[in-house]
Amino acid sequence: MDFKGRDFSKVLDYTPEELRYLIGLAITFKEKKKNKEPHRYLQNKNIAIIFEKDSTRTRCSFEVAAHDLGMGVTYLGPSGSQMGKKETIKDTARVLARIYDGIEYRGFSQSIIDELAENSSVPIWNGLTDEFHPTQVLADFMTIYENFGRIKGINFTYFGDARNNMGNSLMIMCAKMGVNFTCCAPKQLWPNEELINIAKAIAEEEDCTITFTENVEEGATNKDVIYTDVWVSMGEDDSVWEERIKLLSPYKVTSEIMNMANENAIFMHCLPSFHNTDTKIGKEISEKFGINDMEVTDEVFESKQSKVFDEAENRMHTIKAVMYATLK
Numbered sequence: 001m002d003f004k005g006r007d008f009s010k011v012l013d014y015t016p017e018e019l020r021y022l023i024g025l026a027i028t029f030k031e032k033k034k035n036k037e038p039h040r041y042l043q044n045k046n047i048a049i050i051f052e053k054d055s056t057r058t059r060c061s062f063e064v065a066a067h068d069l070g071m072g073v074t075y076l077g078p079s080g081s082q083m084g085k086k087e088t089i090k091d092t093a094r095v096l097a098r099i100y101d102g103i104e105y106r107g108f109s110q111s112i113i114d115e116l117a118e119n120s121s122v123p124i125w126n127g128l129t130d131e132f133h134p135t136q137v138l139a140d141f142m143t144i145y146e147n148f149g150r151i152k153g154i155n156f157t158y159f160g161d162a163r164n165n166m167g168n169s170l171m172i173m174c175a176k177m178g179v180n181f182t183c184c185a186p187k188q189l190w191p192n193e194e195l196i197n198i199a200k201a202i203a204e205e206e207d208c209t210i211t212f213t214e215n216v217e218e219g220a221t222n223k224d225v226i227y228t229d230v231w232v233s234m235g236e237d238d239s240v241w242e243e244r245i246k247l248l249s250p251y252k253v254t255s256e257i258m259n260m261a262n263e264n265a266i267f268m269h270c271l272p273s274f275h276n277t278d279t280k281i282g283k284e285i286s287e288k289f290g291i292n293d294m295e296v297t298d299e300v301f302e303s304k305q306s307k308v309f310d311e312a313e314n315r316m317h318t319i320k321a322v323m324y325a326t327l328k
Contacts (some may be wrong), residue, residue: 026318048100049106
């Protein structure tokens with residue numbers, strides 16, 4: 001398949017066959033990494049990674065993946081460039097494209113990614129926007145394949161706030177991959193209707209289902225994958241914590257929920273996770289609201305069913321696949 005020069009902005013832009021190819025390529029790169037087999041296929045190339053939102057997994061994955069492929073990396077943090085301040089997004093794209101072979105962006109509106117892509121002559125990769133998180137879901141579905149030996153026909157439920165980048169991206173990725181997707185959340189936290197209709201149309205073509213429920217038992221029963229994310233997304237104001245905790249507490253992933261799922265079900269989370277009070281924010285939330293965890297209990301997070309650190313590692317391998325495919 002020819003990916004050269006293409007952007008990786010959202011999974012909607014890629015066919016199911018292309019997404020499966022990228023997952024397969026990531027598995028190949030993982031084997032090479034495991035076997036300490038050099039794969040510096042992109043030597044003498046350089047990339048810029050722009051982070052308007054801080055990150056652990058995304059930054060580390062892009063940097064290590066680039067180094068493994070033989071590329072140089074320039075990190076531009078929240079105060080590291082003039083984009084949107086003294087220089088337009090359009091001009092930034094045209095400048096960086098003259099210097100670098102590829103550009104990653106992690107930040108706010110999807111429209112920024114779109115503007116970068118429109119004005120760049122080199123590939124633009126989405127490290128996260130408010131609307132989509134395509135490199136994360138690619139890693140998620142690689143992890144699902146590793147655990148079940150297949151993707152199509154898997155029964156998948158997302159618990160929690162599904163209006164965000166993860167809810168949107170997982171719904172679309174499930175539809176593209178032939179996975180039966182269930183959103184289990186309060187109705188006001190479901191994805192927007194336009195995106196739901198797009199997902200349902202894709203699901204019909206791929207012979208799978210898109211379902212929405214507010215009933216926890218219905219959401220968990222006979223599922224292969226139970227997935228959740230933080231209840232307050234990066235960039236949201238702290239004032240929404242109280243409202244979100246009240247609204248989403250019934251949808252916390254507990255051992256009871258995992259017991260409703262299939263015997264070999266796995267738990268997934270894109271991280272970071274509030275599963276205890278060992279972080280600064282976790283401690284503050286505990287003191288303010290009297291809770292010791294939020295979207296998932298520590299028992300589930302630390303269980304054998306939890307595959308969260310496999311997902312985290314697979315970010316590196318899938319990002320490597322995307323960069324290699326679009327730059328080779």
